[in-house]
Amino acid sequence: MLIYEMKIAPSPRRVRIFLAEKGITNIEYKEINLQAGENRTPEFRAISPFGLVPVLELDDGSHIAETLAICRYFEELQPEPPLYGRSPKERRWSSSGTASSS
Template sequence: MKLYLSPRAPNPRRVTMFIAEKNLTGIEEVVVDLGTNEHKGDAYLARNPFAGVPALELDDGRVLSESRAICTYLEGLQPEPNLMGTTSDERAFIEMADRRMELSLFGSIANCIRHTHPGLAALEQPQFHDFGHAQGKKMLVVARWLDQHLAQTPFVAAGRFTIADITAFCALEFARGLMKFHPAEMGLTHLQAYRDRIAERPGA
């Protein structure tokens, strides 16, 4: 299999962290240069018509091109260590938590960065600065909720490390790098401790 990615992009990091946590080997990494718009070239669009990274090309030539879908495939390929739930009940609650992290935390961070950071101007045309700043404020609402949630439990879902933690951690790292977001500076001590603890995992 081949995993098409851009090392600095947050969604590929979600998948590579999932792969590391699974101890999966034998997946070839192919770097796609977003800076030169390689992801918009005919060769890459033939694999993913939506031009996003990552994309996983299977041995039979089929391509999966959404992070959650890629992880679902890999979970089926190697069920242990389990990251997505072992029962229908657990799977549902983990997926709920993961979707919250993806849509409300990760999504707000991505929109803020894409529409306010000058380094992303070439990739996001047009940029809507007011929208981006509004998304940054929405992210803080979610971060405050997550801080309180993590005061009660060490992980985002199921009382153990799951895909929801991968999504949350990669979102926080994206914000740390390009939004200069440090939870402790805003009094979010539980969120900061969580980020620091997850960062110590080999997969991170």
């Protein structure tokens, strides 16, 4: 698998941290220079229509182009440790983005 990213951008960093917490290290990375406009080329737009990073390229050539979706994909591939919780109750979130205790 390959992740298109820009190391200094916050969303790709979130995916890197998630993967580190999961202990997933067998990922390749390709740097996309946003300042130079590499995300606006027709080739990259074919991968990520809005020109955003990160984008996960799966081994079959398909792409996941959204941070949360990438993290959820890896959560399903490797459930341990469960970073999103084990049950629906553990996975629920309040509108403030923090876990609800009720």
